[in-house]
Amino acid sequence: MSHRQYRGHHAGHQLRGTFQNPRPFHPHVQKRRPKDLLNPSRPASEAEKKLVQDMVAETFEKFSSIVVTERDFPDQKLPTEVADGRIVSGKQAFDLKLIDATGYLQDAIADAREIAKLPENAPVIRYNAPFHFSRLFRFLGQKQDTNPKVQVSLVPESFHLQAGKLYYLSTHLFFRQ
Known part of the structure; x- marks a missing residue:
């Protein structure tokens, strides 16, 4: 069997049934769950969903705590406009006092050099x-x-x-x- 024939045979074997029931093929080897957590080739179990939700909640709590402390929000609470994790524009983030300024990459580099007290040519x-x-x-x-x-x-x-x-x-x- 030539290299070309083998490749075609192998690809055909892997794709058999793909067009009748299209779904991603993700071969994987694992010893035990949740090593393939959020694997799109199988449904997530309730325990896995809870694990992910708990990690997201823990991360959001840490994020909220840091933002509230560092940005000095009144009542030690994030504004409701961002407390649900929505995406906001740069202008909205500035208006909500989540960021100090908006600008371009060169502005950020200049500010970083200034804060770090580095020369302009750093x-x-x-x-x-x-x-x-x-x-x-x-x-x-x-x-x-x-x-x-x-x-x-x-x-x-x-x-x-x-x-x-x-x-x-x-x-x-x-x-x-």
Whole structure:
């Protein structure tokens, strides 16, 4: 069997029944749940749904506590406009006193340099997204942007990532959609 025949045979085997009952195929091996939590190829159990809801609630409580403390809100409560997790525009976030200013990337870099008391020519570290095979198909046939995105971080030296905590890294900062 030639390489081309094998590839076709293999692909046909994996896709059998796909068009009659389309659903994603996610082969995985696990020792026990919830290692495949939120796997889209199977329904979530009630215990898994509760686990995710509890993690979201815990994260939101921590977020709310930090925002209320750092932004000095009256009555130590978030405004009802954002307390339900909705998305707000930059102007709305400014009006709600969730942010200090709006601007462009260069404004953020200038402010970061000023806060850190760095010279205007202090270098900015640019992070390139690591290669991920699943993104290859999205970019085939498209011209890729050769200018990587810039991440500005004003994190205190005492900040350390901790295992088991939820962290959000927005893909729009690193990948052009």
